[in-house]
Amino acid sequence: MKVAFMGGRAYVCVAFDVAWAINLTLCREHLGEVESEFGYRDPQRAPLVLRQECAPVILGEFATDCAVAATIYDIGSISIRYRLDLPAGVQLPQLVELSLLLADNPAIRQSAAALVAQLLQRLESRAPSAITPPRLTTAVEDYSIFRLQLEPGSGIDSLLNDSQREIAQIVKSFPSDPSSQLVHEALSGHHRWSRNADLTVIDWHAAILISDGDKAVNLIIDRVLRMLEYANVQLLNFKGMQLALESQLSSLEVSLTSGLPAKRGQQKLDALAIAYTQLFSEVQSSLEAFDNDFLERAFDTVAARFRFEKKTRDIREKLSRLETITDRLKAAEDHRRMERLEWYIIWLFVVDIILALVEFALFFLHKRP
Secondary structure, X not given: OOOEOOEEEEEEEEEEEOOOEEOHHHHHHHXXXXXXXXXXXOHHHOOEEEEEEOOOOEEOOEEOOOEEEEEEEOOOEEEEEEEEEEOOOOEHHHHHHHHHHHOOOHHHHHHHHHHHHHHHXXXXXXXXXXXXXXXXXXXXXXXXXXXXXXXXXOOHHHHHHHOHHHHHHHHHOOOOOOOHHHHHHHHOOEEOOOOOOEEEEEOOOEEEEEEOOOHHHHHHHHHHHHHHHHHHHHHHHHHHHHHHHHHHHHHHHHHHHHOOOOHHHHHHHHHHHHHHHHHHHHHHHHOOXXXXXXXXXXXXXXXXXXXXXXXXXXXXXXXXXXXXXXXXXXXXXXXXXXXXXXXXXXXXXXXXXXXXXXXXXXXHHHHOO
């Protein structure tokens, strides 16, 4: 049975790492018309949202809106959210094609990069101290979200039962007929807020958020949308930390074999280890930012799909390696310092002996008749 929706919207969120950290308080003061995202336990950490005009991006029979939502996060990231209006009567096969077009789309990424550059230029001109360099990575992460509406009473259960393969294709951006295993894997990440008024399916490439128009359900579904954008930003941060730490560890291991660095390098390494640990703590704490049980359960699914636990273990292991290498470099420096001290003592003894011999020789020459 073909399912036709009353309409909806598709979103694609493109996340960029732009700095080590961003001061949201200064952004509020200097960027003018901004609004804070709602639903965060700590309002001071709630990201800021700005509307930016842009040229639409054509994607097959659809096109993005002429404006985007740019969201600024205190962990040094900016997310650009594009919106595509879906007409009444849109069907799942059309959304499968759209999902394939949205995944890693170069035109959208190029447009988003230009918008981020404009925003950074604006921020640097008005509040340069709001941005703390450096950036962790030049990588980009995108994520698609399909926000759809069914007619009231049309039955979410029947949609879930009759359209499993199309739903799996959309959330996995899968071009061909998926296997039963892929379908089961995709639908294992679904959530329901009410009994038969909504459906949320979350996977690695995309998510589907469906409701029948109930206002309370729509409110919670809208918050799930913001949460998914937030999770995409966190994925970028985890990947950035993994890449940056791996690069730093490689250079440190070379330094260890060559007997470097000196005292100034040691101080830099200590500061670096502390900074990475603090940043990791900030990103970790941001994983618990939402104040709603349904959002937290949905986020648990996102975390599983994005493999946050594995990435967390990897970052912890790299931080431990960084600490170990730093300790070894300190020990090597202490050893070199002790060797120098020993040579100083030896040379003092030699000089003392030479002075004694000179004094004896002068005394002997003075006593000769």
